[in-house]
Structures are given as structure tokens and as C-alpha cells.
Amino acid sequence: xxxxxxxxxxxxTLGIIAFAMSGVFAALAKKLDMFxxxxxxxxxxxxxxxxxxxxxxxxxxAWLKDTHTLSIILITxxxxxxxxxxxxxxxRTLMVFDALGLGLFTVIGIQKGIAYGLSPGVCVALGTITGxxxxxxxxxxxxxxxxxxxxxxxxATTCIAGGTVYFLTTGALGPEAAQVIAASV
Amino acid sequence: xxxxxxxxxxxxTLGIIAFAMSGVFAALAKKLDMFxxxxxxxxxxxxxxxxxxxxxxxxxxAWLKDTHTLSIILITxxxxxxxxxxxxxxxRTLMVFDALGLGLFTVIGIQKGIAYGLSPGVCVALGTITGxxxxxxxxxxxxxxxxxxxxxxxxATTCIAGGTVYFLTTGALGPEAAQVIAASV
Amino acid sequence: xxxxxxxxxxxxTLGIIAFAMSGVFAALAKKLDMFxxxxxxxxxxxxxxxxxxxxxxxxxxAWLKDTHTLSIILITxxxxxxxxxxxxxxxRTLMVFDALGLGLFTVIGIQKGIAYGLSPGVCVALGTITGxxxxxxxxxxxxxxxxxxxxxxxxATTCIAGGTVYFLTTGALGPEAAQVIAASV
Numbered sequence: 001x002x003x004x005x006x007x008x009x010x011x012x013t014l015g016i017i018a019f020a021m022s023g024v025f026a027a028l029a030k031k032l033d034m035f036x037x038x039x040x041x042x043x044x045x046x047x048x049x050x051x052x053x054x055x056x057x058x059x060x061x062a063w064l065k066d067t068h069t070l071s072i073i074l075i076t077x078x079x080x081x082x083x084x085x086x087x088x089x090x091x092r093t094l095m096v097f098d099a100l101g102l103g104l105f106t107v108i109g110i111q112k113g114i115a116y117g118l119s120p121g122v123c124v125a126l127g128t129i130t131g132x133x134x135x136x137x138x139x140x141x142x143x144x145x146x147x148x149x150x151x152x153x154x155x156a157t158t159c160i161a162g163g164t165v166y167f168l169t170t171g172a173l174g175p176e177a178a179q180v181i182a183a184s185v
Numbered sequence: 186x187x188x189x190x191x192x193x194x195x196x197x198t199l200g201i202i203a204f205a206m207s208g209v210f211a212a213l214a215k216k217l218d219m220f221x222x223x224x225x226x227x228x229x230x231x232x233x234x235x236x237x238x239x240x241x242x243x244x245x246x247a248w249l250k251d252t253h254t255l256s257i258i259l260i261t262x263x264x265x266x267x268x269x270x271x272x273x274x275x276x277r278t279l280m281v282f283d284a285l286g287l288g289l290f291t292v293i294g295i296q297k298g299i300a301y302g303l304s305p306g307v308c309v310a311l312g313t314i315t316g317x318x319x320x321x322x323x324x325x326x327x328x329x330x331x332x333x334x335x336x337x338x339x340x341a342t343t344c345i346a347g348g349t350v351y352f353l354t355t356g357a358l359g360p361e362a363a364q365v366i367a368a369s370v
Numbered sequence: 371x372x373x374x375x376x377x378x379x380x381x382x383t384l385g386i387i388a389f390a391m392s393g394v395f396a397a398l399a400k401k402l403d404m405f406x407x408x409x410x411x412x413x414x415x416x417x418x419x420x421x422x423x424x425x426x427x428x429x430x431x432a433w434l435k436d437t438h439t440l441s442i443i444l445i446t447x448x449x450x451x452x453x454x455x456x457x458x459x460x461x462r463t464l465m466v467f468d469a470l471g472l473g474l475f476t477v478i479g480i481q482k483g484i485a486y487g488l489s490p491g492v493c494v495a496l497g498t499i500t501g502x503x504x505x506x507x508x509x510x511x512x513x514x515x516x517x518x519x520x521x522x523x524x525x526a527t528t529c530i531a532g533g534t535v536y537f538l539t540t541g542a543l544g545p546e547a548a549q550v551i552a553a554s555v
Contacts, residue, residue, distance in 0.1 A: 042495075060425060063492075064492050144328070241431075
């Protein structure tokens with residue numbers, strides 16, 4: 001159980017970083033000031049988990065209870081801003097992190113749903129919200145129709161598929177294997 | 186009390202269906218993909234009740250605790266998409282359901298407020314949020330100024346009026362009669 | 371402690387009034403109807419505190435538990451609408467109230483965070499949310515990119531600076547002095 005917890009926490013951190021970076025780029029594209037960039041990065045990173053925790057009543061929500069989430073986002077924003085000219089080359093790496101983060105945030109959402117005794121369909125919905133909502137709030141704040149709803153990225157479909165795979169594989173292989181598989185879908 | 190509970194649950198289901206249908210039509214008008222249509226339908230249906238439950242701390246929020254809400258929305262979306270060409274004729278029927286759902290969602294919100302011991306003015310505000318918020322979130326996601334605020338539908342005014350009527354009539358006639366009257370305002 | 375409580379409650383009321391007035395003017399600029407104006411004023415006033423309370427799980431949220439917040443907003447909206455032609459002259463006064471309200475809402479948010487045992491960085495974030503979020507939701511509803519993110523008002527920066535000052539001065543001077551200083555930053 002320790003190895004899966006460590007694995008989860010490493011990938012979750014990578015997910016937070018990747019989402020924060022995607023927030024920085026989206027905010028820069030709209031020419032926001034430094035504070036705007038910081039808020040958008042923050043919201044993209046923690047939005048999904050925050051809505052999930054408010055829906056199930058797990059308050060204070062996760063990022064209020066530790067300090068390292070806030071620090072990770074701050075450091076990510078500063079580094080991304082400093083390196084923004086070079087970072088174009090990392091675009092592909094970013095997409096990999098983003099997909100990993102999305103997959104894992106979905107799985108974390110599902111696990112929290114299970115821990116609260118919710119039914120499987122509801123857990124998949126909750127996982128999808130955890131994975132996707134940060135990006136939705138980012139797009140609302142930047143006055144877009146959420147990319148999620150019309151971009152041909154199979155973004156959300158991935159969440160739902162991953163979540164379903166998670167349920168199907170957990171029974172057969174145990175949670176650790178399921179997590180690896182689901183996150184890689 | 187059983188007859189009022191059944192009555193409430195039947196009209197609530199009709200309200201969920203009507204709101205989901207209105208979400209589907211709004212999403213199709215913006216040419217969203219299937220996932221976008223599903224999310225908009227979902228948000229329009231459960232948005233008001235979700236915000237109400239988060240405000241009063243009744244968590245996990247209602248739709249997390251049962252599975253049939255999610256199923257009803259899914260089935261409604263599929264059927265609405267299949268029948269979307271024919272359904273233009275049902276526009277008037279839809280408006281009736283929508284008004285009924287709105288009225289009853291408002292009453293349900295007020296009843297929940299009373300159950301939490303909130304004062305009458307606050308209960309009317311809570312009922313109005315329950316009735317109207319789903320449509321507001323739908324319009325935010327679709328990047329409109331919420332129709333609620335500038336369309337001459339007397340939509341929200343109806344909520345507030347219905348809620349006030351509910352309070353005035355409950356004293357005189359008992360909750361069942363009040364519910365019928367308020368929902369029909 | 372009584373004097374600080376009274377001071378807080380007086381300035382908080384002024385803050386609610388100032389935010390409600392700013393909501394009315396923003397809504398009128400978009401030609402919303404009376405209901406829209408009322409909702410925008412309401413959201414601008416209570417939005418920040420509501421999100422703060424939902425994040426930390428202090429539910430039912432503050433404005434549900436008393437009636438005077440709702441009454442204050444209603445009266446403010448009516449008076450602002452009646453006097454709207456004359457009120458242009460009060461613009462400077464309004465900005466002072468707005469800044470005061472913002473500063474104090476931030477301090478109140480921080481105090482609530484401390485009462486919940488959260489760490490300093492998180493408390494500053496929570497205070498900033500309390501001070502700024504009402505305006506952000508107002509701008510989302512009115513379909514703007516939140517002014518907060520791109521207007522050169524040093525609005526949010528003020529919150530964060532004020533919050534940090536609050537922490538630095540509390541140790542040296544006690545909470546009352548710190549509150550005065552932070553609110554005036």
C-alpha cells in the first residue's frame with residue numbers, strides 16, 4: 001500500500017505542476033497580469049479537487065489542509081514564467097504530464113467516491129469532475145466556452161473510459177495495477 | 186404525507202427531465218459535441234440543487250447519494266437526441282414541464298431551508314437559487330449572460346412570487362395545498 | 371475584544387453596502403432588468419464569503435444564518451437605484467468604501483482561516499478569495515474576463531499585501547492595531 005501511496009503522490013504532484021503550467025500558458029495568451037496568471041494557474045491545478053471535496057463535504061478542502069500544494073504551484077508559475085521562451089520544446093512532455101495528471105486525478109476522484117460509499121456510476125462522474133473541472137473553470141474565467149466541450153481531444157472521454165477501466169480492472173488485478181492501467185489510458 | 190412525497194418526487198423527476206431537455210437544446214445550438222451536450226444537460230438539471238446543498242452543508246449533495254438522477258438524465262439526453270427533429274412540436278409541453286420543475290424546485294429549496302431552521306426571507310432566496318441556478322450555470326458554460334437576468338420571461342420573478350405564496354398559504358391551508366398552488370403560479 | 375468586534379461589524383456592513391453598490395452599477399451598465407441587478411448586487415456582496423465558507427466547510431454559509439445581510443443588500447439596491455443619477459458624485463466615497471470592504475473582508479477571511487487552524491500562506495490565500503471572489507463572480511455572470519486579472523488597480527495585490535502585513539503586525543501590536551493597519555493598506 002505504501003508503494004501505491006508514493007506512486008499516487010508523485011504523479012499527483014506531476015499533475016498539479018502540469019495543470020499549473022497549462023494555466024500559465026492559457027493566461028499569458030490572454031495577456032493577463034502576474035496576479036491573473038497566478039490565479040489561473042492555481043484554479044486549473046486545484047479546481048477539480050476543490051469542487052469534488054465541496055460536493056462530498058470533505059471540508060476544509062484538500063489544498064487548505066496542507067501548504068505544499070500552494071508552494072508547488074507558486075514555484076511552478078515562477079519557473080514557467082522564467083523559462084517560457086525555452087519551454088515550447090517541452091510541449092510534448094507537457095501533454096504527457098497533463099494526460100497523466102488527468103488520468104490520476106480521475107482515479108483519485110473515483111477512490112474518494114468509493115471511500116464515501118458512493119455507487120460506481122456516481123464515482124465515475126465524480127472522477128470526471130476531478131479530472132476536468134480545473135480546466136473548465138480556467139476557460140470560464142478566461143471567457144471561453146470550455147475547450148472540453150468542443151475540442152476534438154477526447155479529453156473527457158478519456159476520463160470516463162479510464163474510470164470505467166479502473167472499475168473493471170480493480171476486481172481482476174487489484175488497485176495498484178488498475179491505477180497504472182487507468183492512468184495510461 | 187405519503188401522497189405529498191409521491192407528488193413531489195413525480196414532479197421533481199419531470200423537472201429533472203425538462204431541465205435536461207432544455208440543456209440539450211441549448212448545447213446543440215452552440216454545436217457542442219456529445220460529451221458537451223451531456224455535461225450541459227447534467228448541470229442544468231442538478232446545478233440548482235447542488236449549490237443549495239453546498240450552501241447549507243447538506244453534503245454529499247443529493248445526486249451523489251442516489252443513482253437514479255444520473256440515469257434519468259442519461260436516458261433523457263439519449264431520447265432527446267434521437268427524437269430531436271420531432272421534438273419541436275413538444276416545445277409548449279416542454280415549457281409547461283420547465284415551469285412546473287422550476288416551481289417545484291423552488292418549493293423543495295424552501296422546504297429544505299425550513300428544515301434547516303432558516304428564516305423565511307433566506308428560505309425564499311434559497312428556493313430561488315434551487316430553481317434558477319441550473320439555468321444560470323448552463324448559460325455561463327455556454328458563454329451567455331444568463332437569460333434569467335435580461336429575458337422578459339418573468340422566470341425568476343415567478344420563483345420569488347411562488348415562494349412567497351408558499352409561505353402565505355402554508356399557514357392557512359397546510360403544506361400540500363400550498364405546494365400545488367405555489368407550483369402552479 | 372468588544373471594540374474590535376463592533377469595529378469589524380461596522381466596516382463589514384459598509385463593505386457589503388459598497389460591494390452591493392458596485393454590483394448595481396455593473397449590472398446597469400449591461401442593461402439588466404431589476405431582478406438581474408438584485409442578483410448581481412447580492413452575488414458581489416456575499417460571493418467571497420460564501421466561497422470561503424464552502425471551502426472550509428463552515429456551512430450553512432454566513433448569509434444563510436442571519437437575515438440582516440439580505441435586508442442590507444435589498445435596501446442598498448433600492449436606494450442606489452433611486453439615487454443613481456446623483457450618486458455619480460459619490461464615486462470617490464464609493465472607492466474608499468470598496469477598498470475598506472476589500473481590506474476588511476480579506477482580514478475576516480484570514481481570521482476565519484486562523485480559527486480553523488490553517489497555515490499562514492493558506493490563510494492569506496483564503497483572505498484574498500474572501501476579498502476578491504465576489505467581484506470575480508460578478509464579472510463572470512456579466513461575461514467579462516474578471517477585472518481583477520488585467521486592470522491596473524493593484525486590487526488583489528492589495529489583498530495579499532494587506533494580509534501579509536496583518537500577519538507581520540499581529541505579532542508586534544496585537545490584532546486590533548493590525549486590523550486597522552491592514553485595512554488601510
